[in-house]
Amino acid sequence: MAGAPLAVAMAAGGALVALALILPATNAFRFAGPGRYAYPALPAEAALCALGLYVAIRHQLARRVLGSAYGVVALAVIVAGAAGGSPPAQPGPQAPPDGSRVAASGADGSLRGFSITIDSVALDPAQKAMWFHVTVENSGPDEAEWSPAPAVSTGSQVAHGDYSKSTPLPGDVDSGQKLTGWLFVQLDPHLMHRGEAVRLRFAGVAVNGYAAVGDVLIDVNVDPLLQ
Known part of the structure; x- marks a missing residue:
């Protein structure tokens, strides 16, 4: 043929x-x-x-x-x-429940002028989850792109951010723009131990018109939250 x-x-x-x-x-x-x-x-x-x-x-x-x-x-x-496809995800609370145990962090990571700071961490035992408050800032000359649903791991668990339950942050960040919000991660605090760092991996961050693409890694100490 x-x-x-x-x-x-x-x-x-x-x-x-x-x-x-x-x-x-x-x-x-x-x-x-x-x-x-x-x-x-x-x-x-x-x-x-x-x-x-x-x-x-x-x-x-x-x-x-x-x-x-x-x-x-x-x-x-x-x-x-x-x-078929997946049913539309129902929007979640977008913030930790009232009365959650919260601790300041300040851990951060960056890629060529694009920075992500973990301001604070909150435990959500009822949902077997954790919340991470982030500040994202693009000080580069061009738009940057990132994923507001990081991969999160400890020595014993691996989880991913749930965008539908988090603050709906955009994936595009203009030059000079700053974003803040809460990221929901299905990471069970009951299974965590003191001295065990939590690593957030924001994969495929792209800056300066895709001139640079890489992962932003942030290690967060959550010992103050663990009994």
Whole structure:
């Protein structure tokens, strides 16, 4: 089939473009994380992959089966994403409950003029969680991008920030802009021990028009909160 490479390439490109547009809506994303500008390159990569497979696979029947299978799977993923998807997350309290035990921190990390400071930490035993109050400031010349849902780890636990329950901070921070708010993390304080630091990893922070991309790591001492 002379038109098979073009058909497979178009199917690959169309599927990935549609999926990239559908995922944020079906998963109730409230912000677009760093790296989203790479999305336009994905259809081209998929098309090149499809053309490469077509050249590598010489048997006509195998080519047709592969192309048909890819088209069916891609269509199924798109339909499933549009019809199902995750239900919209219900907004959480966006701040620790009244009466929470809170301790000042001051731990911070930065990347080329973009800084994140953990002002204070609060325990939320009822939800088996912790809250981190952050101040984010961009003193660089251009817009910066970050993820307000960090990966958090201790010596015995690993968790991720829950954006739907946190203060809805934007993922884009303009030059000179400062943001503050609470980040909710499902990290059970009952399982923590004194002397065990909490590490927050803000992955893929991008500054100065993506001239620099890296992780911001912050180690927080929570001993004052632990009995």
